Structure formats: C-alpha cells, structure tokens
Amino acid sequence: MSDGVSTRLQPVLDHLNADFDNALKRWQDFLRIPSVSTDPAYNDKAREAGQWLVDQLTEIGFTAELRDTTGHPMVVAHHPGPGDASGAPHLLYYGHYDVQPPDPVELWDSGPFDPQIVDGPRGRRMVARGAVDDKGQLMTFVEAFRAWQAVHGTLPVAVTAFFEGEEETGSPSLVPFLKANAEELQADVAVVSDTGSWDVDTPAITTQLRGMLYTEVTVTGPSHDLHSGLYGGVAPNPANALTRVLGELHDAQGRIQIPGFYDAVADPDAETLRQWHELGLDEEAVLGGIGVPASSGEQDRPFLERLWSRPTADINGIWGGYTGAGSKTVIPSQAAAKISFRLVPDQDPDAVLAGFRTFIAERLHPGCSFELHTHNGSPAIKVPTDSPYLQAARDALADVYGKTPVNIGSGGSIPVVGEFKDVLSIDTLLMGFGLDDDRMHSPNEKFELACFDNGMKAHAALLERMRTLAAQRDAAE
Amino acid sequence: MSDGVSTRLQPVLDHLNADFDNALKRWQDFLRIPSVSTDPAYNDKAREAGQWLVDQLTEIGFTAELRDTTGHPMVVAHHPGPGDASGAPHLLYYGHYDVQPPDPVELWDSGPFDPQIVDGPRGRRMVARGAVDDKGQLMTFVEAFRAWQAVHGTLPVAVTAFFEGEEETGSPSLVPFLKANAEELQADVAVVSDTGSWDVDTPAITTQLRGMLYTEVTVTGPSHDLHSGLYGGVAPNPANALTRVLGELHDAQGRIQIPGFYDAVADPDAETLRQWHELGLDEEAVLGGIGVPASSGEQDRPFLERLWSRPTADINGIWGGYTGAGSKTVIPSQAAAKISFRLVPDQDPDAVLAGFRTFIAERLHPGCSFELHTHNGSPAIKVPTDSPYLQAARDALADVYGKTPVNIGSGGSIPVVGEFKDVLSIDTLLMGFGLDDDRMHSPNEKFELACFDNGMKAHAALLERMRTLAAQRDAAE
Structure with missing residues (x-):
C-alpha cells in the first residue's frame, strides 16, 4: 500500500480488510449458483444468479432490476453517488454472471459449484467454476461499492452496474439491449475486470486487444465421393486442394501471405x-x-x-473425407476448414476477408470450387493511453500495489469493449486481476485471494480517483 | 459370336442360351441372401450364402465344402476334370460371396435383396446388392461349369473353386487360409472376374493393377488445446503445419514431390x-x-x-481442431490425415513410405512433431502379357465377342492377386464383365444381362481354350 491515499479512501480500505471473511462468504454464495448459460437445463440458475446480484446491489444503495431478454436476463442497477460530485464522471461497470459448463467434471478436485478455499504457492485461493471468470472479478468491484457504502453511506461517483448472463454464449442479447437502453446506460467511461495482472504483485491495464475475423471455407471437388483407385490421378481432390491453399498462409518466415494483409498494421x-x-x-x-x-x-x-500487436492466421478446425479408424480409399467430394485471423488496430475485418477470398481463388485447383463465409468479425481495440480516465486507473492501481502498473496488450478479444464504443460511444478501462494460470474454462478454475483482495482495493481506489478528477478539473479551471 | 468355336464348345454355348432363364433364377436366389460381411447381425446369412455355393457346386460334380475361419467361412471345391486331359492346366477360380451393406437403403428403387430385372438403355439388367460385385460375376463361371457338366458330364480341365466371404472387410482370413491350405489350392493359374469390360461390346483383360500404400500421419503441436487469442502468433499450430506439408505433395504440374518417388516408375x-x-x-x-x-x-x-500407370498421392481424410457448427477459437493440440499412394509396377511400398517420412520431416514446423504409420501396403501387379494362359483368355473372349479384347489397366488394387502370387506363386487372369456405371457399393447396383450372358459364355470358352493348350503343347513337342 503506498502512502498518501486520501483520508476518504483509507477507512474504505480498512473496512475491506476487516470485512474480508464476509466478502469471501458472499463470493462463495454467488459461486454456488450453477449459472451455466449454454445449457437450457440451467436457465433457472442463470436467473437466480442475476437475481442474487440484484439483491446484493439493492442492499448497498443501488436501484437494481432484472430485465428480461430473449435469452438470460440482464442486471441493470444505478447508484446516484453523492450529491456533491456532479462534475465527476459517471462510470459504467460491466461484468457477467454466467459461467462455462464445468465439464469434464471428473477432472475437478472438488465440486465445481462447491467453492473451496485451498492453499497454493501464492497463499490461499478460491477454487470453483467462475472463481475468476467472471464472478470473482465482478465481486471485486461489487465489494468495493459495498465498502464505500458502509463507510461513507454513498459512493464517491455515480455508478451504473450492467451485468449480462450470456457472455459465454456469445452475448446474443447484448447489442440489442445496449441499443434499446442506450440512454439509460449512458456513462462517461466503462470499467471491465475481465483481464489480468502482469503477475500477482504487478498491476496491469490492458490497452490493446486484438480483434478477430473467423471464417469457414468449404472446398468442393467431385460431385460425390469417389473411389481413389478408380479415379486417383485425374479427379481433383478437395482435401489436397485445401491443404495446398492453407499451407501457403504463411511464408517461411512466418509472415502471412494474404494480399494487403499488413497494409493497415x-x-x-x-x-x-x-x-x-x-x-x-x-x-x-x-x-x-x-x-x-x-x-x-x-x-x-x-x-x-x-x-x-501482430495479426495471426490460425486453422481452428479442418475436416474432410474418412476420419474413422482404419482405411477407406475415398476421394472426398468436400473438405473444409475454420480459419480465424486475430486482427490488430486499424485492420479492417472486411478488407481481410476480401484479401483471403482472393488468396484462395488464386491458389485453388481449377478442378475445385469454394465457398467462404464468416462466423464473426470485430476490429481490434486500442484504449487511448492519454485519457484522464486511464490515468485515474493507473493512479488507483499504484495506490494499492505501491507500484506503477504496466500497459499490456491482450491477444484475445473482448467484444463488449467494441460494442460499448459503437453503441454508447465510450471507451473502456480494462483493469483486471486474473493470472495466466487461473485455468479459465478448465477444471479447477481458481482465483488467488491476494488478487481478489488487491482487486477490491483497486476498485475502491478507482472510485476515489474518479471523484478527484472532477476536483482537479475544477481546480484547473 | 465368331466362327470356328470347337465342336465341343458349341453345344455348351447352345445350352447356356437354352438355360438362360434358369440361370437368372439361380442368380436371383443367390442375391436374395443378404450376406453383408461387415455387420455381425448378418453372420448367419454369410454362412448361408457360402453353403448355397457348396450346394450348387456339389450339384454340378464338385467335391465342395464350407471351411471355417475365425471370420466368415471359405468355400473350397474341386472338380477333377476329364481323365483324358492330364496335361491341361489346373485352374483356380476365385470369387467372393459377401456384399457391401446396402445403405443408404432409402436411395434404392427396389429392395437391395429383392433382385429385380428391369429395362435399361442396354437392354435388361439385374438390380440388387451384389448384382455385379461379386455374386453376378462369380455366377458367370459357376454357370459355365454347370453348362459343361450338363452337356459333357464333366469339365474340360481340372478346376478348384475358392470363394471367400470377407472381401468387403479386407479379407482378414485370406492369407492365413492360403498358407494353411497352399498344397490343396495349388493350381497353374488363377481366374478372377472382379474387373470390367471396356464397354458392353468390347472385351478386356486387365493386365496392370496399381498397388497401394495407405498411411496416416498425426502432427502434434502444443501439449493441449490452446486459446487462439492468448497464444495465437507464437504457438505452433499443428493444423497449419500439416497443411503446409501436405499442400506440397504435388508441384504446380501435378508431379509428386516426395524424394525418390518416381525412381522405379x-x-x-x-x-x-x-x-x-x-x-x-x-x-x-x-x-x-x-x-x-x-x-x-x-x-x-x-x-x-x-x-x-502413374502413381498418385491422395488425402483420403483429414481432421483436427473444432469441426462442429459455429466457431471455437482453439489452437488444436493435434491434427491428422490419411494419405494413400496408388503405386505402379516396380514401386516399393517401403521405399515410398521412407520417402514420405523424409518429405514430412523436411517440411514440418520445428515446433511440431509427427508420427507416421501405415494401414496397408501392396505393390502393383503386372500380369505377364506373353503367357499362354493370357493368350487362352484372349482367344476365349474373341470366340464369344467376335472381337479382339483389349489389355487394360485398373487404377484400383485387387489384393488377392498379389496374395496368389506370394503364397501360391501363380499369376491371375483378370477377365471381368462389369461396366463403369454398375454402381458397385452404391444404391441400385446392377449388372447388364448382356454382360452376364457374355461372361458365362466367355468362361465356357476359356475352359475349352485351356484344354486345347495341352493339346497344342503336346503337338508342339
């Protein structure tokens, strides 16, 4: 903990220390709800998790509601903040209450929905499905709200909390809901805790996220499967043709050979x-x-x-012909592959798609044809590194860790960040506390208690730093 | 029908004409037995088909038996021929009584085991599973035996008939049975009718069959599936690596680039x-x-x-990563493919395998490893075109079609031909009567009655031509 945290913040941090065991109990209650979003058998549990959040937020001064969608419900909650900070930014906190399925269950050391606190090399850790993704990270700021409310009877700034239950299923309701409720959800900046620290002692802010273009190509050769003895040597084989095309995606130096691919990089x-x-x-x-x-x-x-910060071209799946045991002498009629491109800032998914189409057409055997379609595409994200909000987040992390945070990138994409930008026209602060070895989406998912503790305190500090932004601005004027 | 068939053969051909409808009835009886060898539910039916052949052969002067194997039984039958032709060659006739499964049954115009004689552009045809492969072709020579026996009370030469019931499952019992019974099955030359005519009016003898090397390669990259966002750009992707290797199998002119591949061609x-x-x-x-x-x-x-007469390299199957609907951002741990090479005379399967191993090793990304194994391998077959037996077969076909047969090749392999050569040290005459459009292994499999008729007569003529070989040789000495 660095010196010099404000006299308003210090008692909040003290309260978080004093109330730590209770925070763990609330987090465990949340983890016990098996809110698996991909399996309709758990629909009631998803709603239960959403309602649990509504109850928590109501308890700590929010006006909170569960809002129905065509899928799992949204949680929308508002806290007006204090009357005396009207110049401070309004923050939109996003998280998701749904979790990945726990399969394969037999690889868990304890029940995936029976959260256990166990010892590890970095001290105690919480083990459960959703421990880090995203229930644990979400609870870091909910507990920060609770501590502020407990100590000061309010939050230092106005806050909207917005939680979905479909993140693990591709967030089908998110954009329609954002559009339909854009006015209500309007804020100055969004805050998301779904990323990581650099390590347990080094805070990080993610300022660059790769985007993605996910495609599927199907190559067709003969109109039906052929016997490779009777036709081999003359019949164009779509599996051979597909490998010929995809085998040239990279040159010998690992550079992607699609025309124009690096133009905007x-x-x-x-x-x-x-x-x-x-x-x-x-x-x-x-x-x-x-x-x-x-x-x-x-x-x-x-x-x-x-x-x-470099784009990629990975084959995520490939298939064609006979894939069972033993041998079958078939020239398949079709072969297909899923190929995704991780994109970096300024690369246009549509331009990459057009380039890939040309790339295939130029290389495909003239006896074959192809179809190319996309599953999804989103451009990369760059968070402005010169904004006062990012500076406030950096200061808050330094307050708690006693160490300057690093700006890092992430190879993956967090689509909600782009959607907040597109629909609400706001940037997102990616201030997360996970570690690389947290086993997100895998058995024995965990979140270090040290990370959880730092996360709660960093969010408590962020609220204060945001309040003082207004004061700094007022002083400067 | 050409002039000048022998006075012994002519009444046999006349008998085949007179008895044609009865031959169709016997053939239909055989086709009604659903002797699918790949499905244990039909085990009794396979045995029934074998026993049906034993009964047929016994009826026409053979000493015939069903012999058990660890799979479906073999039919072994001997006919001593006439006492006065001891110098004539002893012939070994091979066929198989098992058939492919009829699936997809819904695509048949009539029941696959309810043989129907229907009109087509070349006259009448038999439609049923096994119509051509191999029950119909097999019956062409069984009916030739029957006609000789009916007219002359014997066959012109000694004959062993040897039928298996596992051809469609890769003949697992064949080689062990041949080895265990090599003395009993010894003959001068084998006769197989499992190939085609050039067209309905043009007889053919297949003198060249491609061999095969069937391989499977598995490429391993990361030790477990990875998230393509978090690792894309640094993690070697085995699917990309596999396509890079296999995409170079052929050069731009279609020539196979494996080192030494064409050395023996x-x-x-x-x-x-x-x-x-x-x-x-x-x-x-x-x-x-x-x-x-x-x-x-x-x-x-x-x-x-x-x-x-040219070798090939076809991908028969390829798979790796996520192949379901939609998208999954995985860098797979493994990717694999089945690749088969059709080989031509003098190519050594072992040498091709070694070359392929080198080819992969030279091209595989250094971050990946691979395993290569073979499912089966057999060299190509070349039937000597200067043998008296082949000449006898050519003469027999000319007797019936009134037209010189053509020597053709076949792109596929017939493993039994190599096995007769290896175990019994005899060549095989490939004298078949199928057409390219017979839909072997597919719904509505058929055999033209004109082809069946020519086949019976050609086999009747072959028996006579083989008998006169001895007489020619005696005269020459």
Whole structure:
C-alpha cells in the first residue's frame, strides 16, 4: 500500500480488510449458483444468479432490476453517488454472471459449484467454476461499492452496474439491449475486470486487444465421393486442394501471405514497446508450459509483439473425407476448414476477408470450387493511453500495489469493449486481476485471494480517483 | 459370336442360351441372401450364402465344402476334370460371396435383396446388392461349369473353386487360409472376374493393377488445446503445419514431390500404350460424370496413363481442431490425415513410405512433431502379357465377342492377386464383365444381362481354350 491515499479512501480500505471473511462468504454464495448459460437445463440458475446480484446491489444503495431478454436476463442497477460530485464522471461497470459448463467434471478436485478455499504457492485461493471468470472479478468491484457504502453511506461517483448472463454464449442479447437502453446506460467511461495482472504483485491495464475475423471455407471437388483407385490421378481432390491453399498462409518466415494483409498494421508507439520490452517475458517458460520446442509466427518480431500487436492466421478446425479408424480409399467430394485471423488496430475485418477470398481463388485447383463465409468479425481495440480516465486507473492501481502498473496488450478479444464504443460511444478501462494460470474454462478454475483482495482495493481506489478528477478539473479551471 | 468355336464348345454355348432363364433364377436366389460381411447381425446369412455355393457346386460334380475361419467361412471345391486331359492346366477360380451393406437403403428403387430385372438403355439388367460385385460375376463361371457338366458330364480341365466371404472387410482370413491350405489350392493359374469390360461390346483383360500404400500421419503441436487469442502468433499450430506439408505433395504440374518417388516408375511397353491410346477414352465425359471442370494429376501425361500407370498421392481424410457448427477459437493440440499412394509396377511400398517420412520431416514446423504409420501396403501387379494362359483368355473372349479384347489397366488394387502370387506363386487372369456405371457399393447396383450372358459364355470358352493348350503343347513337342 503506498502512502498518501486520501483520508476518504483509507477507512474504505480498512473496512475491506476487516470485512474480508464476509466478502469471501458472499463470493462463495454467488459461486454456488450453477449459472451455466449454454445449457437450457440451467436457465433457472442463470436467473437466480442475476437475481442474487440484484439483491446484493439493492442492499448497498443501488436501484437494481432484472430485465428480461430473449435469452438470460440482464442486471441493470444505478447508484446516484453523492450529491456533491456532479462534475465527476459517471462510470459504467460491466461484468457477467454466467459461467462455462464445468465439464469434464471428473477432472475437478472438488465440486465445481462447491467453492473451496485451498492453499497454493501464492497463499490461499478460491477454487470453483467462475472463481475468476467472471464472478470473482465482478465481486471485486461489487465489494468495493459495498465498502464505500458502509463507510461513507454513498459512493464517491455515480455508478451504473450492467451485468449480462450470456457472455459465454456469445452475448446474443447484448447489442440489442445496449441499443434499446442506450440512454439509460449512458456513462462517461466503462470499467471491465475481465483481464489480468502482469503477475500477482504487478498491476496491469490492458490497452490493446486484438480483434478477430473467423471464417469457414468449404472446398468442393467431385460431385460425390469417389473411389481413389478408380479415379486417383485425374479427379481433383478437395482435401489436397485445401491443404495446398492453407499451407501457403504463411511464408517461411512466418509472415502471412494474404494480399494487403499488413497494409493497415502499425507498430505500437515507442513508449508502449519499451514497457513491453521491460516486462522481460520468459519466452522459454511460455513455450515449456505448452510443451513445444519452438515458437511460430513472425520470426523477426519479439515474442510479445507477436502475441499482442501482430495479426495471426490460425486453422481452428479442418475436416474432410474418412476420419474413422482404419482405411477407406475415398476421394472426398468436400473438405473444409475454420480459419480465424486475430486482427490488430486499424485492420479492417472486411478488407481481410476480401484479401483471403482472393488468396484462395488464386491458389485453388481449377478442378475445385469454394465457398467462404464468416462466423464473426470485430476490429481490434486500442484504449487511448492519454485519457484522464486511464490515468485515474493507473493512479488507483499504484495506490494499492505501491507500484506503477504496466500497459499490456491482450491477444484475445473482448467484444463488449467494441460494442460499448459503437453503441454508447465510450471507451473502456480494462483493469483486471486474473493470472495466466487461473485455468479459465478448465477444471479447477481458481482465483488467488491476494488478487481478489488487491482487486477490491483497486476498485475502491478507482472510485476515489474518479471523484478527484472532477476536483482537479475544477481546480484547473 | 465368331466362327470356328470347337465342336465341343458349341453345344455348351447352345445350352447356356437354352438355360438362360434358369440361370437368372439361380442368380436371383443367390442375391436374395443378404450376406453383408461387415455387420455381425448378418453372420448367419454369410454362412448361408457360402453353403448355397457348396450346394450348387456339389450339384454340378464338385467335391465342395464350407471351411471355417475365425471370420466368415471359405468355400473350397474341386472338380477333377476329364481323365483324358492330364496335361491341361489346373485352374483356380476365385470369387467372393459377401456384399457391401446396402445403405443408404432409402436411395434404392427396389429392395437391395429383392433382385429385380428391369429395362435399361442396354437392354435388361439385374438390380440388387451384389448384382455385379461379386455374386453376378462369380455366377458367370459357376454357370459355365454347370453348362459343361450338363452337356459333357464333366469339365474340360481340372478346376478348384475358392470363394471367400470377407472381401468387403479386407479379407482378414485370406492369407492365413492360403498358407494353411497352399498344397490343396495349388493350381497353374488363377481366374478372377472382379474387373470390367471396356464397354458392353468390347472385351478386356486387365493386365496392370496399381498397388497401394495407405498411411496416416498425426502432427502434434502444443501439449493441449490452446486459446487462439492468448497464444495465437507464437504457438505452433499443428493444423497449419500439416497443411503446409501436405499442400506440397504435388508441384504446380501435378508431379509428386516426395524424394525418390518416381525412381522405379517405368512406362508401360509401347504396344500397351498404343492399345490404350486406341481406346479413345472420352476425358470430358469422365470429368462430366464426376462434376468437375478440370482434371488433376500430371498435366503432361495422357488421361489413361494417369489412371492406370502413374502413381498418385491422395488425402483420403483429414481432421483436427473444432469441426462442429459455429466457431471455437482453439489452437488444436493435434491434427491428422490419411494419405494413400496408388503405386505402379516396380514401386516399393517401403521405399515410398521412407520417402514420405523424409518429405514430412523436411517440411514440418520445428515446433511440431509427427508420427507416421501405415494401414496397408501392396505393390502393383503386372500380369505377364506373353503367357499362354493370357493368350487362352484372349482367344476365349474373341470366340464369344467376335472381337479382339483389349489389355487394360485398373487404377484400383485387387489384393488377392498379389496374395496368389506370394503364397501360391501363380499369376491371375483378370477377365471381368462389369461396366463403369454398375454402381458397385452404391444404391441400385446392377449388372447388364448382356454382360452376364457374355461372361458365362466367355468362361465356357476359356475352359475349352485351356484344354486345347495341352493339346497344342503336346503337338508342339
């Protein structure tokens, strides 16, 4: 804890320490609700989790409601903040109460919905489905709200809490709901805790998220499956043709060969690259952790750039012909693959798709034809690094960790960030507390209690830093 | 029918004409037995079909038995021939009484085991599972035996009939049975009717069969499936790596790039190539029939050479990663493919396998590893075109069709031919009567009655031509 936190914040942090065991109990109550969103058998449980949040928020001064959608309900809650901070920003906190299915259940050391606090190399940790993704991260700011309310009888700024129950199913109701309720959800900046720290002691803000274009290509050769003895040597084989095309996605140096693919790709600014370099990522440790002797990708680019600021082309699935046991001498009629491209800022998914179409057409055997369609596409996200909100988040993290946070990138995409930008025209602060080894989506998912503790306190500090933004601005005027 | 068939043969041919309707009835009885070898539910029916053949052969002068194996039983039957032809060759007739499953049953115009004689563009045809493969072809020589026995009270030469019931399941009992009974099955030459005529009026003898090496390669990248956002750009993707390797199987001219692949490949002799050229195959019609606008393979080689005397490399199956509906952002841990090579005479399957291993190793991404294994391998077959037996078969076909038969190749393999050569050290005459459009293994399988009629008569003539071989040889000595 750094010195110099405000006299308003300090008692809130003290309260969080004093109330820590109760916070763990509330978090466990939430984790016990098996709010699996992908399985209709759990529909009641999803609603129960949403209602549980409504009750929590109501208890701590919010006006909270469950709002129906065609899928799982949304939680919308408002807290007006104090009467004396009308110049402070209005914050929109987003989280999701649904979780991934726990399968394979037999690989869990304890019940996925029976949260256990166990000892680990970094102290105690919570083990349960949703421990980190996203119930644990969501609870870090709900507990921060609770502490502020308990100590000061209000929050330092106006807050809207907006939680969905469909994040693990692709958020089908999110954009329609945002559009229908844009006025009510309007805020100055959004706050999302669905990302990670750099390590348990080093806070991080994610300022760059790759986007994605996910495609599927189907190659057709003969009108029906053929006997490879009778036709082999003359019949165009769509599996051979597909591998020929996809085998050329990268050149020998790992560069993607789609025409125009890198046209809009820019390097991060020098300061960002400097910060990344200083992180001193242990490349060997990462490769060892996934059991491979060598990395892929652009061999002339540093490892972290390849992960965070360089685009990719990965085959996520491929299939065609006979895939059972033994042998079948078939020339298949079709072969297909799912190929996704991770995109970086300024790459246009539509332009990449057009380039990929040309790439295939130029290489496909003339005896075959192809169809290409997209499953989804979203551009990359860059959070402005010069905004006062980002500075407030950096200050808040420094207040709690006693250490300057690092700006990091993330290779994955968080679609809600783009949707807040598109529909509500606001940026998002990605201030998260997960660690790489938290086993999101896997058996024995966990969240370190130390991370949870830091998260609650960082959110408590963020609320205060946002309040003082207005005061700073007033003083400057 | 040409002039000059022997006075012994002519009444046999006349008898075949007179008895034609009865032959159709016997053939239909055989087709009604659903002797599907791949489904244990039909085990009794397979045995019933074998026993039906034993009864037929016993009725026409053979000593016939059903012999048990660990799978479906073998039929072994001997006919001593006449006492006065001891110098004539002893013939071994092979066929199989099992059939492919009839699925998809709903695509049949009549019951697959309810044989119907229907009109078609070439006259009447028999429609049923096994109509051509192999019950109909097998009955062509059983009926020839019956006619000889009826007219002359014996066969012109000694004959062993050897039928299996596992051809459609890869003949697992065949080689062990051949080895265990090699002395009993010894003969001078084997006769198999499992191939085709050139067309309904043009007889053919197949003198060249491609062999096969069937392999499966599994490429492993990360030790477990990874999230493509978090690891994309650095994690070697085995699906990308596999396509890169397999995409280079052929060069732009369709030539296979495996080191040493063509070392042993020789062109057929000039006379064979001349005959193939004269066949005037309609390449456009073949491509139209399989619905493709262009052929694959070696663009500088004539179409028939690519089918019959040039080796191939076809991906028969490929799989890896997520293959369900929608999208999943996975970098798979493994990807795999089944790749088969059709081989031509003098290519050694082991040498091709070694070359393929080198080919993969040279191209695989250094972050991945691979395993390669074979499902089966058999060299190509070349039937000596200068043997007296082949000449006898050519003469027999000319006797019946009034037209010189053509020597053709076949792109597929018939493993029993190699096994007769290996275990019994005898060559095989491939004298078959199917047509390309007989829909073997497909719904509405059929055999033209004209082909069946020519087949019976050609086999009747072959028996006589084999008998006179001895007389010719005696005269020459």
